[in-house]
Amino acid sequence: MFLLVLFTVVSVATTAFGLVLRACQAAHVARHRDAVPPAFAATVSLAEHQRAADYERARLRLGAAASLFGLAVALGWAFFGYDALYSGIAGLVPRGLSRSVLFLVAVGAVSWVLELPFAVLRTFGVEQRFGFNRTRPGGFALDRLKGALVSLGVGAPLLYGVLWLMRQPGPWWLWLWLGLVALMLAMIEIYPRWIAPLFNRFTPLEGTLRTRVEGLLRRCGFESGGLFVMDASRRSAHGNAYFTGLGRSKRIVLFDTLIAGNSEAELEAVLAHELGHFKLNHIGTGLLRAGATLFLGCLAVGVLCREPWLLPGFGIVHQDDALALIVCVLTLQMAGPVLGIAGNWISRRHEYQADDFARRMVGAEPMISALVRLARDNASTLTPDPLYALVNFSHPPVPLRVAALTEG
Numbered sequence: 001m002f003l004l005v006l007f008t009v010v011s012v013a014t015t016a017f018g019l020v021l022r023a024c025q026a027a028h029v030a031r032h033r034d035a036v037p038p039a040f041a042a043t044v045s046l047a048e049h050q051r052a053a054d055y056e057r058a059r060l061r062l063g064a065a066a067s068l069f070g071l072a073v074a075l076g077w078a079f080f081g082y083d084a085l086y087s088g089i090a091g092l093v094p095r096g097l098s099r100s101v102l103f104l105v106a107v108g109a110v111s112w113v114l115e116l117p118f119a120v121l122r123t124f125g126v127e128q129r130f131g132f133n134r135t136r137p138g139g140f141a142l143d144r145l146k147g148a149l150v151s152l153g154v155g156a157p158l159l160y161g162v163l164w165l166m167r168q169p170g171p172w173w174l175w176l177w178l179g180l181v182a183l184m185l186a187m188i189e190i191y192p193r194w195i196a197p198l199f200n201r202f203t204p205l206e207g208t209l210r211t212r213v214e215g216l217l218r219r220c221g222f223e224s225g226g227l228f229v230m231d232a233s234r235r236s237a238h239g240n241a242y243f244t245g246l247g248r249s250k251r252i253v254l255f256d257t258l259i260a261g262n263s264e265a266e267l268e269a270v271l272a273h274e275l276g277h278f279k280l281n282h283i284g285t286g287l288l289r290a291g292a293t294l295f296l297g298c299l300a301v302g303v304l305c306r307e308p309w310l311l312p313g314f315g316i317v318h319q320d321d322a323l324a325l326i327v328c329v330l331t332l333q334m335a336g337p338v339l340g341i342a343g344n345w346i347s348r349r350h351e352y353q354a355d356d357f358a359r360r361m362v363g364a365e366p367m368i369s370a371l372v373r374l375a376r377d378n379a380s381t382l383t384p385d386p387l388y389a390l391v392n393f394s395h396p397p398v399p400l401r402v403a404a405l406t407e408g
């Protein structure tokens, strides 16, 4: 049972740490609620600043409740859920690959149902209250259903493959790693072509903005597989832009909500920032990092999953590769928070570098005004707690980005 005790201690400790950080963030935001930071006095009104503070605190409260609920669910699974569900399925399906896959799919299905209430609260509670939600219950349900079907369509064959590999002699975990890397690379091609269009409509960017963007692409020496506008406004008023793909299939996607609120100069700056990520090899090194992390994960699973103490260590009675796989993942997940903090640190450095690239391409002015507008339109707080930001933020707080751009 030692692994179960360790898992419980680590889960409780990370949840408690998360709650303390949220409390710090809520207190910090509340303390600065009544004054717009001097650097933004000319661009952000007090009412907007206070709305951002209230939005942040509402999200923190919901996040805290969700993390406590998540802890209860994780411990419930670990202490009796896995064994109980496995017993139920073992009574219906004879031992074999199908039973293992069915068990893992059932775990996924139960988790999906348990996560649903918080997704509903987020969309129709907080997001609705602050005017960001654009979906109706019908559309929301359809999205969830489509998401589940895509996960099942990709996940079930993948699980069959993994469990089949686990039965093969030799270094099966190495083949697993190669397979997962191949899948990751294939997904870069598959996702924008076949999966993303299930959820949104992508139309080629047109008009004067297109001409302007093409000029920017030429200046940056960038060959694109396409410039697209995504109808994000059907779900949410939050604006964003992203960059996806490799080689010739790489594409730039702008949310229609972003286009609606920004000047062409600001949009050009946002795109220059995205191009910076590409030009500075953030995409390529990100894939390399993911591949290396996957390698270590597969190696660890390969070593751990055959150990006779693994399942008893978690207090699990049944023996099955599917259970071994889950326990391996739970064990490795304990390193998750540390990896997350390291990943965020790297990501924030990349954001500064991409901002700097944009500054060199289009100047600091439009990049700064685009950042301020994004923060204002998305009601992002301008006064985050430094420790909270250090642990949780994948992007540096806007005041720090603006300061870095101003200093050049």
Ligand SMILES: [Zn+2]
Binding pocket: 273, 274, 277, 350, 351, 354
């Ligand atoms: Zn970025």
